[in-house]
Amino acid sequence: DTGVSQNPRHKITKRGQNVTFRCDPISEHNRLYWYRQTLGQGPEFLTYFQNEAQLEKSRLLSDRFSAERPKGSFSTLEIQRTEQGDSAMYLCASSPPDRSSGNTIYFGEGSWLTVV
Amino acid sequence: QKEVEQNSGPLSVPEGAIASLNCTYSDRGSQSFFWYRQYSGKSPELIMSIYSNGDKEDGRFTAQLNKASQYVSLLIRDSQPSDSATYLCAVNSNTGGFKTIFGAGTRLFVKA
Numbered sequence: 001d002t003g004v005s006q007n008p009r010h011k012i013t014k015r016g017q018n019v020t021f022r023c024d025p026i027s028e029h030n031r032l033y034w035y036r037q038t039l040g041q042g043p044e045f046l047t048y049f050q051n052e053a054q055l056e057k058s059r060l061l062s063d064r065f066s067a068e069r070p071k072g073s074f075s076t077l078e079i080q081r082t083e084q085g086d087s088a089m090y091l092c093a094s095s096p097p098d099r100s101s102g103n104t105i106y107f108g109e110g111s112w113l114t115v116v
Numbered sequence: 117q118k119e120v121e122q123n124s125g126p127l128s129v130p131e132g133a134i135a136s137l138n139c140t141y142s143d144r145g146s147q148s149f150f151w152y153r154q155y156s157g158k159s160p161e162l163i164m165s166i167y168s169n170g171d172k173e174d175g176r177f178t179a180q181l182n183k184a185s186q187y188v189s190l191l192i193r194d195s196q197p198s199d200s201a202t203y204l205c206a207v208n209s210n211t212g213g214f215k216t217i218f219g220a221g222t223r224l225f226v227k228a
Binding site: 095 | 120124152159216
């Protein structure tokens, strides 16, 4: 088990460009989460999937943000028309189907986005 | 009112002392509680989870939960400089589906 994998780890992009991040969860985990974290703040919930279904989206997730998990395995998070305020670490996490773990989530190493 | 509140710190303790980190939450339906440690520039890593009222010990770490007071704490005994990090409290609520909400974190400095 290699853990949650995210790429790219770092991305610098010009304002107005689109960026896409990919997340591969732990293999047996059916739930996948996206969070955003800025300096001095805790991870901020963006959205989560159970298998391929997107079950919840934060109202903080503007229409420039879209996430997919087409086959219930890996997921992508796309940000269109990036703004400087999008600069943050984007964290992916996954959790197993067994609720006896209390829905413990395990994070990947994160993808750093800098919008210049 | 924030859903999960923590004192941002920094909390400074000498090496070998006990560090006490506190967290309150607003959703009474919350069922699962977690502490994560985050080193600067890294992603959060799970330290402990707790689901029932009382104490849960794991090595130098003890998590305490009081659902009536909506309060969770983490004690770190024999604090080491390597414990210097931000500690994140996280809460999962049945009423919130499988969404886990994080506090802003408490920065801990352990002085050698």
